[in-house]
Amino acid sequence: MAIMVGTHSSLTALLRFSAAAAAAAAASLALLPTIASASGDFIDQDLRNLTVVKSPINPDITISYKEPKGACNLALDTQRQITGWVNVPGEKYPINLFFWFVEAREDTDLLSVWLNGGPGSSSMYGFFTGAGPCEVVEEGRRLTTKAREWGWDRASNMLFIDQPNQVGFSYDTATEGTGHMFMDGEYVTPPVSADSFPRFGNDWLAYNGTFSTNNDSSTANTTAAAAEAVYHLMQGFLAAFPKYNPPDEEPLGINLFAESYGGKYAPIFASKWAEMNEARDSGEISKSETVELDLRSVGIVNGCVDDIVQAPYYPIYLYKNPYGVELIGEETFTRANESFSSDGGCKDALEKCRQKVAELDPDHDGDSSEAAGYCVLADSVCSELANFYLDLDPPLSWYDISAEDPSPFPPVWYTEYVQTGGFNEAVGAATNFTQSSSAVWSGFASTGDFEMTAPIPMLAELVKSGIRVTLLYGDRDFICNWMGGEAVSLAIAEAAGEEYSGGKFADAGYADIQTNDSYVGGAVRQLGNLSFARVYQSGHALPSYQPETTFQLFARAVLGTAMDSGAEVDLSSFKTAGSGEADKQLELPGSPEPICWVRSAFETCTEEHLNALNEQTGVLINGVHYADESDWKGGSSTGEEEPSKTMTGGIYTGTATSEDGDSESGDGGDDNENSAVGLLAAKNVVIAVMVGVLGFVLG
Known part of the structure; x- marks a missing residue:
């Protein structure tokens, strides 16, 4: 199933935005006069002030980095942070992958990698809205940052990576051009004169900048190709900064967490690392020229892993979810349920896709058009099981069934903040920020990457090899819903050998997740190295909705403790005890009022907002459109606050469940944490919308 994670254009938003307005926006950009050089917001490469070094173990890898002073206020002044790029060798095009490293608040050997999904979405989404160390807030008519209480740097050194190439701050060749505010990831080159365009506030519609080439042949077009590049990034980073490479000491090591399309990234990347470690051990590649990636845990956060397991749960969730909201009728449910296994249905199409890939593209290079055709068709057929969501009235967010579309959560102030000149200079950016790369999206779509791989055997192999695998799912998400996630966990168990198969994992039962006293x-099932959690009152972007619960689950996963309580246990014999079903029924909160972040216009703006932007009415303040300045509440947050005692660290430990008793946690209310509603980018629903001369396919 194709999904787009981040702030990318949604189909439902496009349906709200009139065709005339969309065409006018694109046409007006196309008609701007081309000029040799424009006095816009181009990145001055001389101001980057980077330290450039060659990898001490592989001189073909170059690392360029700096300490981004003032870009992200941390909980402690003693925490080091590094932004930089690893130049990856061996490809037909330049690869400069961006990373942002943050030291833990307390000294630790743990290193955890975070990846957002997409494909083609920046990990700055996770950095600034959920798992990262700081968040962007208003301070009057400016934006700043403050430390995030439940940032994952509370427990681990963190490495956020923008990948594949051309995503976020990663780039192939820095290219001057003009971008369109509504169309993230689409640019006109050479630049056009923004000064000759009717302006509205601060470059609200057309803005000059420095971008990647937006050429889909200059980036990865399969997850396997992306894994190769990220492996080289890890080699470069750990060689340049060896103090952050965890020692060979149980249970500490490197941890890989990925969200949404990360359900495919995580198993394929982890398998690549294991493959290269084996090549080092066998002498196939040099130990002196490589670094072992000592992976100890893999986490998937609301991941779309494999449609052959998860697709049937789209109609099931719509018909029978834990909030008692029947979104489709019994007749529609029955028809959809039967279609999955019918001739020419989703299962049939997936099996044919993977058979052709095994025959014609066994390395998943995306170089067989015939295999790709079968997999593109499979994605289209399987998407039909989710597309009942398009018929809902009123339309709901794909990422939170409690929220009408468009949804304002998580807040995306960062999309404006990262476009400022001061921020770009602080991090050493070579290009303006691209939240969601259309080049990556179209490349992955063209090869059928969405369906070509079967990740569950890879995850099972990780479990068998002693690597902890945890699946974390918010229960209000539709697009990668928790019911499908639970099915993935059971499928992994059945493929993970006799310690987990034969119903042993299912027999473990669900225990309460003790977030605090x-x-x-939520509810979690764990047997040894495999765990699955349903997190209550959370949409797709789990760390944003339930920050404390998600942090505690992350900390327990990377430390190898009991997932229900954080207690130290012997994982070789530990399993949770409780009900065989995570069947708690809850009530949905009300839908919040939308907020129109202009740099995420198609995700967050109503039809009224979009038309007002096109007509240049209203006001823009800190990147948000208001009909009138009186609608702005005024920015009062500050990045200068003294951190509270709870900001500096600390992991909750309760009492682990066992077969002899229940957890001794409290009975806290479901609304204890942030129960707001969520935003992520839209689902590909097999409808292509062409906008003006840009020819932008919005998925």
């Missing part, structure tokens, strides 16, 4: 954050 007064709040139960």
Whole structure:
């Protein structure tokens, strides 16, 4: 199933935005006069001030970095942070992958990698809205940052990576051009004169900048190709900064967490690392020229892993979810349920896709058009099981069934903040920020990457090899819903050998997630190295909705403790005890009022907002469109606050469940944590919308 994670254009938003307005926006950009050089917001490469070094173990890898002073206020002044790029060798095009490293608040050997999904979405989404160390807030008519209480740097050194090439701050060749505010990832080159365009506030519609080439042949077009590049990034980073490479000491090591399309990234990347470690051990590649990637845990956060397991749960979730909201009728449910296994249905199409890939593209290079055709068709057929969501009235967010579309959560102030000149200079950016790369999206779509791989055997192999695998799912998400996630966990168990198969994992039962001594954050099942959690009152972007619960689950996963409580246990014999079903029924909160972040216009703006932007009415303040200045509440947050004692660290430990008793957690209310509603980018629903001369396919 094709999904787009981040702030990318949604189909439902496009349906709200009139065709005339969309065409006018694109046409007006196309008609701007081309000039040799424009006095816009181009990145001055001389101001980057980077330290450039060659990898001490591989001189073909170059690392360029700096300490981004003022870009992200941390909980402690003693925490080091590094932004930089690893130049990856061996490809037909330049690869400069961006990373942002943050030291933990307390000294630790743990290193955890975070990846957002897409494909083609920046990990700055996770950095600034959920798992990262700081968040962007208003301070009057400017934006700043403050430390995030439940940032994952509370427990681990963190490495956020923008990948594949051309995503976020990663780039192939820095190219001057003009971008369109509504169309993230689409640019006109050479630049056009923004000064000759009717302006509205601060470059609201057309803005000059420095971008990647937006050429889909200059980036990865399969997850396997992306894994190769990220492996080289890890080699370069750990060679340049060896103090952050965890020692060979149980249970500490490197941890890989990925969200949404990360359900495919995580198993394929982890398998690549294991493959290269084996090549080092066998002498196939040099140990002196490589670094072992000592992976200890893999986490998938609301991941779309494999449609052959998860696709049937789209109609099931719509018909029978834990909030008692029947979104489709029994007749529609029955028809959809039967279609999955019918001739020419989703299962049939997937099996044919993977058979052709095995025959014609066994390395998943995306170089067989015949295999790709079968997999593109499979994605189209399987998407039909989710597309009932398009018929809902009113339309709901794909990422939170409690929220009408468009949804304002998580807040995306960062999309404006990262476009400022001061921020770009602080991090050493070579290009303006691209939240969602259309080049990456179209490349992955063209090869059928969405369906070509079967990740569950890879995850099972990780479990068998002693690597902890945890699946974390918010229960209000539709697009990668928790019911499908639970099915993935059971499928992994059946493929993970006799310790987990034959119903042993299912027999473990669900225990309460003890978030703190007064709040139960969800239900978790764990047997040894495999765990699955349903997190209550959370949409797709789990760390944003339930920050404390998600942090505690992350900390327990990377430390190898009991997932229900954080207690130290012997994982070789530990399993949770409780009900065989995570069947708690809850009530949905009300839908929030939308907020129109202009740099995420198609995700967050109503039809009224979009038309007002096109007509140049209203006001823009800190990147948000208001009909009138009186609608702005005024920015009062500050990045200068003294951190509270709870900001500096600390991991909750309760009492682990066992077969002899229940967890001793409290009975905290479901609304103890942030129960707002969520935003991520839209689902590909097999409808292509061409906008003006840009020819932009919005998925």
